[in-house]
Amino acid sequence: MSITHLDDARTAQSNELAPVLLTVEEAARCLRVGRTTCFALIGSGELESLLVGGLRRVPADAPAAYLARRRAERLAV
Template identity: 70%
Template sequence: MSVATVDTVRSAPRSVPAPVLLTVEEAAACLRIGRTTCFSLIRTGELESLMVGGLRRIPADAPAAYLARRRAEQQAA
């Protein structure tokens, strides 16, 4: 194996699967809101979450679902 081959193998991009669950901080960043506001949405049931062991996680599609519900509510008003 030549040096060029080794460098090519090392620099080859890895395919990383998209996350299935987000941390509260990641979900807050997706929605462009603060961590405290995100926890408030979770507490009121507006943003879906679940516990994995002792960790609070948000399904990756939950922020988009929350946004879709909010948009539908505002369009209906």
């Protein structure tokens, strides 16, 4: 079962809306990397993020988009 399916199951059980933005720590957990690595990906522009009121946030679809790009790069070689 993927992370998305687990999150969907939790959201369905709690009747809450799925998050649109993730904290850097949440994005790091999705990618199974550390916080420092996640900030490095953000700093290099590989992982999309934005500032919201001075807080760094990652769009919920950005980790999947990052992985899709990495997979495409690997297959292109």
